[in-house]
Amino acid sequence: MYINFWYPAALSEELKDEPIRARILGQNFVVFRDSKGQAHTLSDTCPHRGGALSAGVIRDDCIQCPYHGWRYDGEGYCRRIPSLGKDAKIPKRARVDAYPTQEQNGIVFTFLGDLEEKKRPPIMPIKELEDPESWRANWITYEADINFERSIENGLDAAHNEFVHPTHGHEGADEDYQVNYLDFVDNMFGEKKWGFGFWHAFKSPASTKEGPQIKEASDERMAGSGIVGPNQMWTYIVFNENSEFRQYMFECPVEQDHVKIFLVNMRKMMLDENMDQAIADRCMAIAKQDIAILEKLNPVLTPASNTKEFLVPADEPCIRYRKLLDGWKKKGWKINSKKVDANNGKKAYAIPSPGRNKQKGWVLDKIPLS
Numbered sequence: 001m002y003i004n005f006w007y008p009a010a011l012s013e014e015l016k017d018e019p020i021r022a023r024i025l026g027q028n029f030v031v032f033r034d035s036k037g038q039a040h041t042l043s044d045t046c047p048h049r050g051g052a053l054s055a056g057v058i059r060d061d062c063i064q065c066p067y068h069g070w071r072y073d074g075e076g077y078c079r080r081i082p083s084l085g086k087d088a089k090i091p092k093r094a095r096v097d098a099y100p101t102q103e104q105n106g107i108v109f110t111f112l113g114d115l116e117e118k119k120r121p122p123i124m125p126i127k128e129l130e131d132p133e134s135w136r137a138n139w140i141t142y143e144a145d146i147n148f149e150r151s152i153e154n155g156l157d158a159a160h161n162e163f164v165h166p167t168h169g170h171e172g173a174d175e176d177y178q179v180n181y182l183d184f185v186d187n188m189f190g191e192k193k194w195g196f197g198f199w200h201a202f203k204s205p206a207s208t209k210e211g212p213q214i215k216e217a218s219d220e221r222m223a224g225s226g227i228v229g230p231n232q233m234w235t236y237i238v239f240n241e242n243s244e245f246r247q248y249m250f251e252c253p254v255e256q257d258h259v260k261i262f263l264v265n266m267r268k269m270m271l272d273e274n275m276d277q278a279i280a281d282r283c284m285a286i287a288k289q290d291i292a293i294l295e296k297l298n299p300v301l302t303p304a305s306n307t308k309e310f311l312v313p314a315d316e317p318c319i320r321y322r323k324l325l326d327g328w329k330k331k332g333w334k335i336n337s338k339k340v341d342a343n344n345g346k347k348a349y350a351i352p353s354p355g356r357n358k359q360k361g362w363v364l365d366k367i368p369l370s
Ligand code: FES
Pocket: 046, 047, 048, 049, 050, 051, 065, 066, 067, 068, 069, 070
């Protein structure tokens, strides 16, 4: 799991006037809104004596710890220590890490890391949301006991559809099946260093399964996929000029072996809202087909070396993804989960926030990095 990327913490509609506890990268966070509606994310651990801020309440645009009532504002500064008295000076060190928080695409994203603003990667924009005449959206979230890298690799894997998703195509029965040429393209949503994509043509017979038939048979349908950072992925399927499905996936690594997935599905067809539920059901049925495979992968995590799997040309997108991950590891952004797990229950850590670049002497240690 990697620091210095944007992670989905909650759907915007879920964040109302109560704080929410979000578990991301194996750490706890509190997410809350101030009176202006601005969302904030703080480390969940109170530096006084370890209270869980997410179990507290919002008072005067601050989150109030449920244990002794210390209050922290959206920047993580402590504004009140009741036991010291009303006019007491608040020590600078009584501060929690606060993370840049941005609402986009109907999702609250938090940037977990200490990179300055101009060096941060992008959040995939969904421009189709601005054109509701042509595109209809639905949001789906679900959790699964899978590693997020394995999940992203699955989305980048053109070869699995034929066998894992009988709802999509030949149902594994076409003897002439093969993966066509993968046409790689640069990252569509920002600088090259943050991602890439690819397009390929595939044969697509009409489905024989029940449920909404969102396509007609085609001998050459185009599909594209790509990534932005370690946890954002887009998938486009072009049915014809006027009919298209685009899925934007934002993954939240809850633990190394557990993920929460936020999907924003955009469709340029079947725009009637009465179709929403049937299409959401179909998307979940497809997700469950993937989960059934991914939960049984051995090992759970991607191997440290590609030589420990026998990779073929259709796995090229996975190889490129792993290269990017390796580059981010070399920058020192990979969490040393072994060390964190060894201290589980004995030591509280914090993901370093941008505030650490300007102030020293934080109560919680920075999470160990590889
Ligand atoms: Fe939070 Fe004491 S533990 S105020």
